[in-house]
Amino acid sequence: MASADQAAQNSKGPGGGTPQGTAQIGVTGLAVMGRNLARNLARNGYATAVHNRTAARTRALVEEFGDEGTFVPSETAADFVASLERPRRIIVMVKAGEPTDAVIEEFAPLLEPGDIIVDAGNAHFADTRRREKDLRKRGIHFVGSGVSGGEEGALHGPSIMPGGSAESYQALAPMLEAISAKAEDGSPCVAHIGPDGAGHFVKMVHNGIEYADMQLIAEAYDLLRHALDLPPAKIAEVFRGWNQGRLDSYLIEITAQVLAHTDADTGRPFVDVVLDQAEQKGTGRWTVQTALDLGAPVSGIAEAVFARSVSGHADLREAARELPGPTPTLLDSAAYDRFADDVEQALYASKIVAYAQGFHQIAAGSAEYGWNVDQGRVAAIWRAGCIIRAAFLDRIRSAFDARPDLPTLLIDEHFGEALRGAQSAWRRVVSTAAELGIPTPGFSAALAYYDSLRAERLPAALIQGQRDFFGAHTYRRTDRPGSFHTLWATPDRPEVTPS
Numbered sequence: 297m298a299s300a301d302q303a304a305q306n307s308k309g310p311g312g313g314t315p316q317g318t319a320q321i322g323v324t325g326l327a328v329m330g331r332n333l334a335r336n337l338a339r340n341g342y343a344t345a346v347h348n349r350t351a352a353r354t355r356a357l358v359e360e361f362g363d364e365g366t367f368v369p370s371e372t373a374a375d376f377v378a379s380l381e382r383p384r385r386i387i388v389m390v391k392a393g394e395p396t397d398a399v400i401e402e403f404a405p406l407l408e409p410g411d412i413i414v415d416a417g418n419a420h421f422a423d424t425r426r427r428e429k430d431l432r433k434r435g436i437h438f439v440g441s442g443v444s445g446g447e448e449g450a451l452h453g454p455s456i457m458p459g460g461s462a463e464s465y466q467a468l469a470p471m472l473e474a475i476s477a478k479a480e481d482g483s484p485c486v487a488h489i490g491p492d493g494a495g496h497f498v499k500m501v502h503n504g505i506e507y508a509d510m511q512l513i514a515e516a517y518d519l520l521r522h523a524l525d526l527p528p529a530k531i532a533e534v535f536r537g538w539n540q541g542r543l544d545s546y547l548i549e550i551t552a553q554v555l556a557h558t559d560a561d562t563g564r565p566f567v568d569v570v571l572d573q574a575e576q577k578g579t580g581r582w583t584v585q586t587a588l589d590l591g592a593p594v595s596g597i598a599e600a601v602f603a604r605s606v607s608g609h610a611d612l613r614e615a616a617r618e619l620p621g622p623t624p625t626l627l628d629s630a631a632y633d634r635f636a637d638d639v640e641q642a643l644y645a646s647k648i649v650a651y652a653q654g655f656h657q658i659a660a661g662s663a664e665y666g667w668n669v670d671q672g673r674v675a676a677i678w679r680a681g682c683i684i685r686a687a688f689l690d691r692i693r694s695a696f697d698a699r700p701d702l703p704t705l706l707i708d709e710h711f712g713e714a715l716r717g718a719q720s721a722w723r724r725v726v727s728t729a730a731e732l733g734i735p736t737p738g739f740s741a742a743l744a745y746y747d748s749l750r751a752e753r754l755p756a757a758l759i760q761g762q763r764d765f766f767g768a769h770t771y772r773r774t775d776r777p778g779s780f781h782t783l784w785a786t787p788d789r790p791e792v793t794p795s
């Protein structure tokens with residue numbers, strides 16, 4: 297509870313004499329995320345300067361929650377900056393894109409070398425790199441920080457992924473650790489991810505993995521619904537059971553709750569009255585676009601993004617509705633237990649693949665930009681606070697801690713063992729889905745990736761032949777070094793070595 301002094305300070309509005317240099321940190325942008333982050337800071341005992349373009353939001357925050365801690369409200373950027381102790385720490389929590397640039401341009405001229413601007417919005421990491429470079433020239437630290445966990449996380453403890461300089465992280469660490477989620481072992485879910493855009497890059501991949509995880513869970517539901525004709529409430533029970541085991545996670549838990557929910561208006565299962573067109577804000581798309589640039593094959597994430605896109609093409613789906621499929625059949629009721637167990641195995645195996653692909657992308661980004669990201673630390677700070685929080689992440693942390701240069705999670709001893717145990721069931725599920733005409737792009741892509749990695753020979757050799765045939769793109773041979781080209785138009789097709 298706030299002291300009398302704090303209450304007095306909170307009551308001083310703009311123009312009523314904003315205290316100078318007393319706030320330890322400031323938040324500008326007080327919509328749902330910024331407001332909750334400011335409350336979290338104040339609740340943790342930090343005197344928090346608050347500011348918003350539209351001052352009504354600032355006033356509303358102090359009026360509603362002023363007794364939660366020390367807030368120092370300002371109506372102008374100049375008053376806000378003046379209210380902060382040095383070096384100034386300013387968290388920007390505005391709509392990503394142009395608003396972030398507008399806020400930086402408003403505040404940067406008011407700051408001094410050594411001050412820190414933290415962009416905690418969902419910026420594209422390339423924008424963060426640009427902003428960091430520009431502000432570094434002006435002597436200002438710019439920290440692009442991923443924040444995951446939605447509005448509840450912002451208030452009660454998010455997973456925080458800050459980039460930027462090590463020096464700025466030191467100045468922020470105690471506060472970020474205090475407000476972050478805590479893993480079961482008590483460790484704070486925040487770590488310095490790496491320089492410039494590393495934090496926003498890792499947050500982007502986090503969101504991509506979130507897309508993949510949600511898609512896989514949705515496919516598991518769809519299989520149980522249409523192969524076994526289970527009603528949603530019954531499937532909720534299955535998910536609740538899974539949540540007691542190795543799939544224990546926030547996403548499985550909320551899935552069970554959504555499936556168990558009944559629509560008040562119609563009395564029908566909620567999931568049956570919701571339009572089957574998934575929305576997206578764009579971070580999944582960024583993950584896939586970036587993965588393509590980096591050459592990181594994140595097929596599970598890509599399928600999840602495309603699956604949402606397909607769902608949204610209502611006209612296309614309507615036009616194709618009459619395409620033939622297999623005769624609708626249900627699995628024998630005796631197969632119930634086995635199939636549900638098979639789906640659990642397929643879900644777990646596909647989830648391992650999705651996370652392996654996401655971590656591969658993080659490794660590829662880290663190598664490309666020289667970030668030196670510690671993947672074990674990333675897994676550790678995703679264990680609580682964020683949407684993909686799960687017991688599973690502790691296993692991933694252990695895998696990277698044991699071997700920081702692990703080429704893929706699939707070959708870690710624990711995950712390799714799980715895949716070995718799951719693969720027969722996984723194959724049965726994918727083939728059953730194909731036979732019954734139930735789309736499982738996530739499960740199928742994950743299995744194809746698994747089989748591609750373990751294949752001794754891939755048909756890429758044939759593709760090299762095709763490329764050489766039509767475009768003289770050359771190929772390499774298995775038996776000697778160098779590049780070769782076959783003169784395909786010449787009758788005896790001699791092989792030459794291009795100079």
Ligand code: NBP
Pocket residue numbers: 324325326327328329330348349350353389390391392394395398399416417418419443444445446447
């Ligand atoms: P919004 O993304 O809805 O942004 C609204 C805020 O941006 C308001 O404070 C608004 O001020 C301010 N703003 C805008 Br719009 N244009 C501005 C400008 N030109 N100059 C100054 N301020 C401007 O808020 P949110 O949902 O709280 O999200 C904030 C950030 O956090 C976003 O980047 C979002 O992607 C990210 N994020 C959100 C979630 C979530 O669950 N919502 C989760 C994780 C990350 P006004 O009041 O004057 O209009």
